[in-house]
Amino acid sequence: MxxxxxxxxxxxxxxxxxxxxxxxxxxxxSYDATADMPKQTPDVVVFPQxxxxxxxxxxxxxxxxxxxxxxxxxxxxxxxxxPVKKGIVLSFQKMNKIINIDPDNLSAVVEPGVIIGxxxxxxxxxxxxYPPDPGTVATATMGGSAAENSGGLRGLKYGVTKNYIMGxxxxxxxxxxxxxxxxxVKNVTAYxxxxxxxxxxxxxxxxxxxxxxxxxxxxxxxxxxxxxxxxADAGNTVSGIIAAKVIPATMxxxxxxxLRTVENSAKIGLPTDVxxxxxxxxxxxxxxxxxxxxxxxxxAVIKNNGTLSVAESDKERDDLWAARRNAxxxxxxxxxxxxxxxxxxxxxxxxxxxxxxxxxxxKYNLTxxxxxxxGDGNLxxxxxxxxxxxxxxxxxxxxxxxxxxxxxxxxxxxxxEHGIGMAKMKYLKDEIxxxxxxxxxxxxxxxxxxxxxxxxxxxxxxxxx
Amino acid sequence: MSTEAAIKEKVSYFExxxxxxxxxxxxxxxxNCMAVCPVYGAEKLETSVxxxxxxxxxxxxxxxxxxxxxxxxxxxxxxxxxxxxxxxxPTQVNFERIMLALRAALVRKNGLPWLKKMIxxxxxxxxxxxxxxxxxxxxxxxxxxxxxxxxxxxxxxxxALVGKGMGMDGERLLPSTTTKxxxxxxxxxxTVQDATMKVAFFTGDSLNYFYPEAGEDLISVxxxxxxEVHIPKEQSCxxxxxxxxxxxxxxxxxxxxxxxxxxxxxxxxIITGCGSCGNAWQHDYPELMAGDLVYAAKAQYWAERTYDxxxxxxxxxxxxxxxxxxxxxxxxxxxxxxxxxxxxxSEPRDILKNIPGLTFKEMKAPDACCGSGGSFxxxxxxxxxxxxxxxxxxxxxxxxxxxxxxxxACMMQLMDNMHRCGQDxxxxxxxxxxxxxxxRENEATKKN
Numbered sequence: 001m002x003x004x005x006x007x008x009x010x011x012x013x014x015x016x017x018x019x020x021x022x023x024x025x026x027x028x029x030s031y032d033a034t035a036d037m038p039k040q041t042p043d044v045v046v047f048p049q050x051x052x053x054x055x056x057x058x059x060x061x062x063x064x065x066x067x068x069x070x071x072x073x074x075x076x077x078x079x080x081x082x083p084v085k086k087g088i089v090l091s092f093q094k095m096n097k098i099i100n101i102d103p104d105n106l107s108a109v110v111e112p113g114v115i116i117g118x119x120x121x122x123x124x125x126x127x128x129x130y131p132p133d134p135g136t137v138a139t140a141t142m143g144g145s146a147a148e149n150s151g152g153l154r155g156l157k158y159g160v161t162k163n164y165i166m167g168x169x170x171x172x173x174x175x176x177x178x179x180x181x182x183x184x185v186k187n188v189t190a191y192x193x194x195x196x197x198x199x200x201x202x203x204x205x206x207x208x209x210x211x212x213x214x215x216x217x218x219x220x221x222x223x224x225x226x227x228x229x230x231x232a233d234a235g236n237t238v239s240g241i242i243a244a245k246v247i248p249a250t251m252x253x254x255x256x257x258x259l260r261t262v263e264n265s266a267k268i269g270l271p272t273d274v275x276x277x278x279x280x281x282x283x284x285x286x287x288x289x290x291x292x293x294x295x296x297x298x299x300a301v302i303k304n305n306g307t308l309s310v311a312e313s314d315k316e317r318d319d320l321w322a323a324r325r326n327a328x329x330x331x332x333x334x335x336x337x338x339x340x341x342x343x344x345x346x347x348x349x350x351x352x353x354x355x356x357x358x359x360x361x362x363k364y365n366l367t368x369x370x371x372x373x374x375g376d377g378n379l380x381x382x383x384x385x386x387x388x389x390x391x392x393x394x395x396x397x398x399x400x401x402x403x404x405x406x407x408x409x410x411x412x413x414x415x416x417e418h419g420i421g422m423a424k425m426k427y428l429k430d431e432i433x434x435x436x437x438x439x440x441x442x443x444x445x446x447x448x449x450x451x452x453x454x455x456x457x458x459x460x461x462x463x464x465x
Numbered sequence: 466m467s468t469e470a471a472i473k474e475k476v477s478y479f480e481x482x483x484x485x486x487x488x489x490x491x492x493x494x495x496x497n498c499m500a501v502c503p504v505y506g507a508e509k510l511e512t513s514v515x516x517x518x519x520x521x522x523x524x525x526x527x528x529x530x531x532x533x534x535x536x537x538x539x540x541x542x543x544x545x546x547x548x549x550x551x552x553x554x555p556t557q558v559n560f561e562r563i564m565l566a567l568r569a570a571l572v573r574k575n576g577l578p579w580l581k582k583m584i585x586x587x588x589x590x591x592x593x594x595x596x597x598x599x600x601x602x603x604x605x606x607x608x609x610x611x612x613x614x615x616x617x618x619x620x621x622x623x624x625a626l627v628g629k630g631m632g633m634d635g636e637r638l639l640p641s642t643t644t645k646x647x648x649x650x651x652x653x654x655x656t657v658q659d660a661t662m663k664v665a666f667f668t669g670d671s672l673n674y675f676y677p678e679a680g681e682d683l684i685s686v687x688x689x690x691x692x693e694v695h696i697p698k699e700q701s702c703x704x705x706x707x708x709x710x711x712x713x714x715x716x717x718x719x720x721x722x723x724x725x726x727x728x729x730x731x732x733x734x735i736i737t738g739c740g741s742c743g744n745a746w747q748h749d750y751p752e753l754m755a756g757d758l759v760y761a762a763k764a765q766y767w768a769e770r771t772y773d774x775x776x777x778x779x780x781x782x783x784x785x786x787x788x789x790x791x792x793x794x795x796x797x798x799x800x801x802x803x804x805x806x807x808x809x810x811s812e813p814r815d816i817l818k819n820i821p822g823l824t825f826k827e828m829k830a831p832d833a834c835c836g837s838g839g840s841f842x843x844x845x846x847x848x849x850x851x852x853x854x855x856x857x858x859x860x861x862x863x864x865x866x867x868x869x870x871x872x873x874a875c876m877m878q879l880m881d882n883m884h885r886c887g888q889d890x891x892x893x894x895x896x897x898x899x900x901x902x903x904x905r906e907n908e909a910t911k912k913n
Contacts, residue, residue, distance in 0.1 A: 020512070024536035027524045028510075028517035033495045045511075074511060075496045093509040113509075117500075138500035329555035336490040387490075 002043040002087075006064050010046055010088070013056045018047040018094065029089045032074045032081035034423060035337050036387070036396075042069065042083035047094040051169055051177055051208035054090065058206065058452075059175040061088055067455045070202040072113065072144025075136040077340060078421030080148065080201045084456045090206065092143050098122050099209070105183040106214045107166055112143025112207050119212065128214040131158035134417065135328070143207045149199030151417030153250045156375030157283075158215075160417065162198045167211035170197055173204075173448040182211060196443075201419055202454035204447045221249070221283035222294035223317045226306035227274040231255070233304045234276035235351030238374050240300035241280070242347065246293045251375030252279040252324050255354055257361075258331060258369035258382075259323070265330040268322050271307075276354070278306070278374060279324050327371040328382070334367055335384040339396055343407035344378040344416030356406040357381040363402075364395040378416035404430070420458045428460060478562055479713045479753065482570040485563050486526060491556045492519045498550035498560075503834040504543060507851040512540055515550040515560050522567055532567070533575055541567050543845060545838030546709050548805035552832075562752075568711030577712060647677035651696050655684055660693035662782070665732035667723070667771075669742035670702045671873030679873065679893070682900035683738045683774055689903045690778070690785055694736075697726040703745040705802075713753070720750045724763050734781070735771040738896060740803030740872040746771035747807055773803060773871065774896055775812035789905025790822030791898055796865035797825070798856070798879060799832035800872030813871050813895045820902045826863040833859070837878035853882035861888050869895040 011019050020026075026041035043066075048054045061068050067087030074081050083089050096113030103126045110119060116137045119130050133152035134140060140150065146168075151160040167181025170193075180193040197205055228234040234253060241248065254262070254277045263270040270277070278301070282293040294310070301308045311317035332338045345353045354370055357379070361368030372379035381403050385392045404414055404427050414424050414431050429437050437460060444451070444459045477484040498515035499505050505514040521537060524530040530537055541564070550560050572580055647668050664687065672680040687694045700723050704716035727735055737743035747768050754764035778784040795817055804810045810832070818825050836842065836852030860868055860883065868879055868890050880892045 020510075022536045024521055024524075024530055024534060024540060025512055027521050027530060028512040031494050031520060033493065035493065073496055073499060075499075091511070093511070096509070136496065139496050329557075332493060332556045333491075336487075338493050 002066060003064070006060065006066065007044060009060055010044060010057065013053055013060070014046045014048055018049070020045040029071070029074075029083065029091070032076040032079060034077050034079040034082075034421070035339055036393070037079040037082055037422060038084060040082055040084045040086060042089040043086050045089040045091055047091050049095050051171055054171045054206055054208050055175050055177055057088065057090060058171055058173065061452050062173065062175065062450055065450055065452065067452050068206070069454050070112075070143070070147065070206050072141030072147075073115070073136070073139045074144075075140045076144065076148060076421065077342070077418040078148075078201075078415070078423040080419055080421035080454065080457050081144075082422065084422065087452075092141060095208075096141070101126065101214075102183060103128060103214075106216075107183045108212050108214060110142050110210050110212060112141060112146075112210065114142045116140055116142060116145060123214055124217070126214075127217050129217045130164060130212055130214055132161045132164055142210050142212065146198050146207055146210055147200060147202050148419045149417070151373070151376075151378060153252065153373060155373055155378065155417075156251055157247045157249045162195060164213040165194050165198050165210060166213050168194055168197060168207055169209035170205040171208055172206075173450065173453050177208070178205075179209075199419070201421060201458045203444060203458050204453065206453070216285065218249070218283035219285050220287045220290040221281055222290055223279070223281045223311040223320050224294060224297050224301070225309040225320045225323075226278045226280070226301035226304075227271050228276045228278070228304070228306050229274055230305075231275050231351050231354050233306060234278055234374075235354070237278060237300050237304040237306055238347060238350055240304060241297055242375075244296040244300060246282060246296045248280045248293075248297065248375060249283045250279065250281045251373070252371070253277070253350070253354070253374035253379075254279075254323065254327055254371040255358065255369060257358075257367075258327050258371045261334065261369060262323050262326045262330040265333060266322065266326045268319070268326070270323055274307075277323065279320060324371070327369075328380075331369050331382050331384055335386050337385045337387040337393075339383040339385065339400065340418075341381050341383075341400060341403055342372075342378060342416045342418040343381065343403050343412060343414060344376070345407055345410040345412030347375065347377045349410040349412065350374050350377055350379070352410055353377075353379055353407065353412070356410075357403060360399050360402045360406070364399040366392070366395055366399055368399070373416075376416070377412065401427075422457055425458065425460050478566040479569050480573075482532075482566055483526065485522070485566045488559055488563055489519055489523050489526070491558045492516060493556055494520070495555060497553050497555060501549040501553045501833075503545060503547065503549060503836065503852045504845075504848055506855070507848045513543060515544075515554075515558075518544065519558070519560070519563065522563060525567075532571055533579075538571065541571065542841075543848070545801070545834055545836070545841050547801035547834040547838060549801065549832075549834055552805045565708060565711070568709065569713050570711070572711035572713070577710075580710065645677065647673045647680035648696055648698060648700075650677055650681065651684065653696055653698055655688060655694040655696070657688050657691055657693055659691055661691045662734075663693040663695060663732050664734045664736050664777070665695045665697060665727050665730040667700055667703070667727070667735050667737050667742055667746065668696065669737065669739040669873070671877075672738055676873045676876060676894065679738065679876075679897050682894065682897040683736070685900050686774070686778070686784075686896055686903065687736070689900075690782060692782070695730040695732050697730045699726040699729070703739075703742040705741040705745050705749070708745075708749060708753075716749070717753055717757075720745075720753055720764065721760055724750070724754075724760055724767060727767055728763065733770065734777065735767055736774050736777055737771060738774050738871070738894060739874070740773070740800040740807060740809070741874060743771055743773050743809075744802040744806035773807055773809045773812070775816055775871065776807075776809055778899075779812045779815050784816075785903075787820050787899055787902035787906065789902040789907070789909060791820050791902050791905065792822040793867045793898070794824045794826055794863075794865045795867045795869050795898065796828045796860060796863045797831060797895060798828070798835060798860070798868060798870040798875060800870055800875045801832075801834050803871045804832050809871070813869070816899055817869065817895055820898060823898065823902075826865045828863045828865075829859045831859075835875050835878045835882060837874045842878070850885070853878065854886060857882045857886040857888060860890070861886070865890070867891045867893060867898070869893050869898060871895055 030039045030041040069083045092113035095111045099109040101108045134150035169179045284290045357370045367384040370381045704719035708716040750764040751768045754760040836849040842849040
């Protein structure tokens with residue numbers, strides 16, 4: 001429990017309408033969207049509305065050695081937003097203004113609480129888009145997605161959040177404010193701080209403003225679906241499309257378990273006797289190019305023994321997307337706990353990874369479906385289990401260990417887009433080694449010596465590694 | 466799950482809070498509800514949104530929080546029960562069931578008088594209290610007017626008296642309540658020559674007392690399609706306003722009374738012109754009555770035979786195409802209980818688009834809640850006003866001169882929203898536009 005004088009000072013900083021302390025309110029800020037994570041109630045939630053307020057809060061927290069957890073919309077999938085060591089939740093839900101949109105410089109300056117979808121709605125009249133599109137675009141904030149370096153469905157062609165952050169204002173643990181980057185395309189002044197803070201999960205500094213890069217919205221698109229009798233055919237199609245020099249905007253894959261589950265719940269006429277489905281969308285500024293790319297995709301599907309469907313209208317496109325949209329919801333309805341992983345492999349190992357996930361599911365007798373972003377190798381093996389079944393939960397934990405080991409054995413990574421948080425901290429050294437973990441500790445100690453910024457996340461304490 | 470087990474589960478959540486745990490377990494805390502929850506949209510607090518209410522319900526069941534902790538209680542009522550979250554929920558959590566179970570548990574624990582006191586204690590707008598009480602008192606006789614046989618169940622919740630969607634202050638525009646109620650205007654049976662079918666019209670309180678003209682229009686449309694309309698005198702309030710305050714006993718009495726009235730009518734279908742009423746018949750009555758030896762089967766029977774007037778006209782019968790021109794630019798607001806409860810969405814639009822001369826303009830987010838939600842507007846004035854302003858802005862952008870909808874509670878709220886935003890547009894039930902087209906067609910025929 002925080003001492004009353006600290007609470008009073010917090011209230012003085014943000015105003016009485018921007019602080020929560022009741023027991024009930026604390027329950028509402030005790031979780032994020034990650035399954036199977038410890039919950040913890042914070043001592044207080046504050047809603048700063050300027051970087052000055054954030055600085056004052058940080059100074060107060062440092063003086064009293066109280067942890068601070070920055071929080072956007074709390075849609076995190078690695079336990080990063082849970083106030084696990086109690087203290088102050090710094091919610092950016094009310095610091096949500098779009099400061100300016102600059103079509104000449106293809107950029108926008110936003111406060112961290114701006115919803116990704118709201119930014120896209122605001123730039124659409126200028127014919128522009130902000131491409132990163134995690135599944136939570138309608139709810140997640142710019143600050144949260146920058147801190148987590150979110151990915152999404154368009155990663156293959158358009159990249160991820162880090163490719164769209166041009167500049168930032170960050171409040172450091174010492175209370176200083178630093179601005180770097182800006183609206184210029186080229187900028188090699190100083191270290192590349194943007195890439196340090198993007199994906200730092202709130203452990204190195206607190207993002208208080210973001211300059212985001214925008215691009216012209218593609219004018220044309222074509223959507224195609226291929227279904228395959230073997231995973232190898234699907235994997236070869238992915239390789240074949242890339243070999244034909246086509247980079248689709250999205251290239252999504254769903255395995256048989258996922259397809260059967262979707263069909264069972266949504267009844268949309270999916271084939272349930274195929275091993276995989278690919279949903280492919282090509283887009284661009286010229287109709288000719290997009291048509292030629294769609295033709296190349298068709299050829300690759302047919303050459304690899306796939307059955308093809310092509311959307312001729314928006315309605316048909318919606319129908320083709322229905323399967324992908326329903327993947328997680330349909331799987332999630334199978335049980336009360338959804339373990340959604342994001343192990344990622346080089347594209348050429350997609351087939352190997354899909355087979356490995358299926359085998360692991362069978363080995364531990366678990367309900368496991370895999371879908372994900374085949375084009376960038378980012379898969380979502382999803383395990384459905386019963387949190388009240390201790391034996392099943394233990395088998396699930398073992399399966400998750402093996403999934404990560406498999407991804408690393410194929411030259412992949414623990415996390416493509418969800419982050420490390422609490423969920424994957426113990427695997428960190430398996431990927432980057434003890435020296436990598438030590439490097440993280442050094443950075444953390446340099447920037448946050450009192451460990452007040454999102455403690456217990458991402459950077460393992462010596463005993464935890 | 467066996468039918469028996471399903472029935473048991475359905476019954477028990479009204480009586481036993483623990484029965485809701487399986488529903489709570491379904492929530493992944495993914496936060497998709499944040500994208501659509503009107504209260505969260507206005508307040509931007511985690512505590513406003515569905516998933517946090519689920520987390521709090523879990524904490525109550527686990528003994529971490531008390532149900533009647535003033536904060537918990539306030540949070541429970543900071544919800545419009547609009548079902549928006551349910552339409553965007555990947556795991557299909559039945560949040561309405563959770564909310565009603567919590568509110569029923571609150572009434573079981575501390576009783577209705579305590580609840581009434583607490584609700585009024587949270588009135589956020591000083592001007593509301595006096596006026597709310599005044600109008601509530603003025604409405605008291607109204608609530609009983611149609612029930613002169615003395616067997617009527619007096620609704621015990623103050624909000625059954627206050628009615629649906631009624632925020633009261635000096636500026637609040639309300640439909641006149643001095644006119645003669647619908648059921649007193651009309652005979653119990655409206656006959657037509659060569660009737661092809663007879664249906665029972667469940668008017669609900671709002672059409673009966675506040676918008677009797679819309680009720681008359683609904684009847685005239687059925688008559689124009691050769692349907693005999695029965696308007697059973699013994700029907701009363703559907704009970705939704707009482708149910709959302711956790712008063713399960715009263716809503717069950719109302720349900721039994723209404724089922725009896727419909728049984729007696731000998732009709733094939735129940736027709737409604739109010740999303741909340743139709744939703745009560747389709748979804749609430751079967752759940753409320755599931756454990757009742759006599760009424761369970763009856764409730765189920767009528768649930769499958771209750772249609773919104775638009776569904777009846779376009780899906781059950783093939784309505785006579787309207788010929789009279791209605792030269793108006795019209796938009797349509799989807800009432801929450803009509804779209805997210807009764808799943809009626811395209812039918813009213815089909816009707817409107819088929820009216821000659823009528824130009825239909827879709828608004829942005831037509832299914833975003835208007836902010837009505839029972840007594841919500843009384844107890845959460847600022848939030849309701851902010852939700853209402855968004856709706857008014859979306860309507861204004863269409864340039865439509867007429868706003869149509871399918872629920873009288875929304876009509877009241879829209880009238881008030883638009884008035885406050887300086888946009889005095891005509892607010893009508895969509896059925897009135899169809900009735901108008903039929904009328905003009907008749908006038909034209911007479912002239913020739």
